[in-house]
Amino acid sequence: MINSPLGIIGYPIGHSISPRFQQAALDHLGVDHGYQPYEVHPDRVADFVASLRDDTVLGINVTVPHKEAVMPFLDEIDEWAAEAGAVNTIVNRDGRLVGYNTDGYGFLRALRESAGLDPAGKRALILGAGGSARGVVQALLRAGVAELAIANRTLERAQALAELADNRGVPARAIELNALQSDGFDGQTDLIVNCTSLGMHHGPDEAASPMAASQIPPAALVYDLVYNPMLTPLLREAHSAGAPTLGGISMLVYQGAASFELWLERPAPVSVMMDAAMSAMREREAQAQ
Numbered sequence: 001m002i003n004s005p006l007g008i009i010g011y012p013i014g015h016s017i018s019p020r021f022q023q024a025a026l027d028h029l030g031v032d033h034g035y036q037p038y039e040v041h042p043d044r045v046a047d048f049v050a051s052l053r054d055d056t057v058l059g060i061n062v063t064v065p066h067k068e069a070v071m072p073f074l075d076e077i078d079e080w081a082a083e084a085g086a087v088n089t090i091v092n093r094d095g096r097l098v099g100y101n102t103d104g105y106g107f108l109r110a111l112r113e114s115a116g117l118d119p120a121g122k123r124a125l126i127l128g129a130g131g132s133a134r135g136v137v138q139a140l141l142r143a144g145v146a147e148l149a150i151a152n153r154t155l156e157r158a159q160a161l162a163e164l165a166d167n168r169g170v171p172a173r174a175i176e177l178n179a180l181q182s183d184g185f186d187g188q189t190d191l192i193v194n195c196t197s198l199g200m201h202h203g204p205d206e207a208a209s210p211m212a213a214s215q216i217p218p219a220a221l222v223y224d225l226v227y228n229p230m231l232t233p234l235l236r237e238a239h240s241a242g243a244p245t246l247g248g249i250s251m252l253v254y255q256g257a258a259s260f261e262l263w264l265e266r267p268a269p270v271s272v273m274m275d276a277a278m279s280a281m282r283e284r285e286a287q288a289q
């Protein structure tokens with residue numbers, strides 16, 4: 001059961017830095033609410049969501065593995081969440097629970113504000129075809145991307161995402177990740193987005209980069225969704241290639257800022273949240289050494 005006005009559920013949840021930067025935002029604005037992490041076993045999700053209807057609760061964030069599981073227990077699902085098939089924010093509106101997905105919005109806002117790139121009319125190469133890749137592709141389609149290439153270990157999943165783009169009238173091709181160079185990627189792209197979990201701390205292969213420096217065009221922005229570590233193997237390769245880069249912290253903070261604005265109905269102090277997120281990550285990295 002929830003016992004704070006705001007929080008985040010996941011399983012496990014200890015890794016999440018959302019409590020750090022959300023609490024920093026609340027404290028900065030003098031809002032007397034707690035934002036707590038809740039480790040909720042998959043069997044307990046229905047009960048936990050039911051407890052959000054209490055009038056002391058504003059809402060929660062939802063992270064892995066509950067983003068799809070919470071959906072049947074909500075009263076309303078917004079358009080972005082329905083399209084993504086996943087909810088990362090729940091708002092309690094007088095006992096009615098509304099599900100949102102702010103990941104795509106956070107991805108785009110980070111791209112535009114932290115890297116200064118508007119994807120309208122641009123070409124993008126997406127690495128990965130899992131949950132985050134789906135959200136990124138949908139966000140780029142909404143933003144008017146001109147052309148997509150999707151590279152994934154499992155080709156069929158890349159093909160399904162490419163089809164989604166094609167159906168919206170945006171030319172898209174699917175490529176096998178480990179055959180990027182030989183299999184149709186000509187280096188012609190303005191943006192490369194890593195949506196695989198390669199390079200992620202405690203992920204499938206911490207040391208691996210989905211692309212080598214020699215494959216990265218120096219003019220393309222390399223955007224890694226992985227934020228732990230902050231300097232990922234892909235970002236190192238991009239630096240060697242001389243390409244501009246953007247790490248995943250910025251998206252994490254902007255998706256959280258959008259959640260904050262849905263709950264509190266006031267502007268989120270983004271720079272306070274960014275500073276708190278960066279210092280939380282630096283502490284984690286120092287502890288891991």
Ligand SMILES: NC(=O)c1ccc[n+]([C@@H]2O[C@H](COP(=O)([O-])OP(=O)(O)OC[C@H]3O[C@@H](n4cnc5c(N)ncnc54)[C@H](OP(=O)(O)O)[C@@H]3O)[C@@H](O)[C@H]2O)c1
Pocket residue numbers: 103127128129130131132133152153154157177194195196197198200203204205225226227248249251252253255
């Ligand atoms: N910055 C942010 O706010 C933010 C938001 C969301 C996610 N993320 C990060 O994005 C990453 C992906 O998240 P997700 O939710 O999309 O995960 P997911 O749905 O599990 O998808 C994982 C992706 O990684 C690929 N992959 C996994 N292991 C691989 C390996 N050994 N070799 C090659 N490819 C491999 C998978 O390929 P297959 O299809 O072949 O299995 C799939 O494309 C995570 O690191 C997550 O932390 C960051």
